[in-house]
Amino acid sequence: MAEFQKKTLDMLRQPMESGRVTISRVHSTVTYPASFQLIGAMNPCPCGYLGSNVKYCSCTDKQVQSYRARVSGPVLDRVDILLHLIPVNLDREEEGTLSSEELRVQVERARERQYERYGAGVSNAKVPFDVLSECSPLTTSQRQMVAQVSSKQQWSNRVQIKIIRLARTISDLRESEVITDEALWEAMSLRRLNQSSSKLSAREL
Incomplete structure (x- = not known):
């Protein structure tokens, strides 16, 4: 993503937020539906080796910051999941992984739970947030947890809402009627999104 111009990436903000894109010209303005799923990737730095255990990163701190700044905060705020990935051995069999067929069945069940909950063919990602909150309210301790971590991480309200939507979906995949603490974590x-780990521990609060 960082290889695109920043202006080009920022133009994604409107369709990512509203699912529509508006094109304005001198004599008219037209709005088109633009609901899509964005999947993007970028290196951790210009040379690509920041955090690597096998190669040395030759980038300065300023170069790293400038490279990452190509994807603005408002764009990242509109992305549901941010992951830092590390190299893996493709020859190693991962224990406990689900097959594509098992994942398909799990996702279909989660979708059906959402359709039944909201009484319409709408998912957690699209349902109005007040409806989601009414159907799946957080407990007092969960609200405090989100507020505390969000303050530490300086997350916007938009990010906090995305976290709750995501936690509701994780709970649906695990066939839970409520949003669980584990799903929220x-x-x-x-x-x-950092160089050391994508896990959040209670000690970091």
């Missing part, structure tokens, strides 16, 4: 850990 996992949703918050999926917003951590």
Whole structure:
């Protein structure tokens, strides 16, 4: 993503937020539907080796900051999941992983739960937030947890809402009627974009 011009990336803000894109010309303004799923990737730095255990990063701190700044905060705020990935051995079999067929069935069940909850063919990502909050309210301790971590991480209200939506979806995948503490922690850990770990521990509060 960082190889695109910053202006080009910032133009994604409107369709990512509203699912529509408006094109204005001298004589008319036209709005088109533009609901899409954005999947993007970028290196941790210009040379690509920041945090690597096998190669030395030759970038200065200023170069790293300038490179990452190409994707603005408002754009990142509109992304549901941010992950820092590390190299893995593709020959190693991962224990406990689900097959594509098992994942498909799990997702279909989660979707059906959402359709039944809201009484319409709408998902957690699209349902109005006040409806989601009414159907799946957070407990007092969960609200305090989100507020405390959000203050530490300087997360915007938009990010906090995305975390709650994501936690509701994780709970649906695990067939839970309520948003669980574990799902909330996992949703918050999926917003951590750093070089060391994508996990959030209680000790960091």
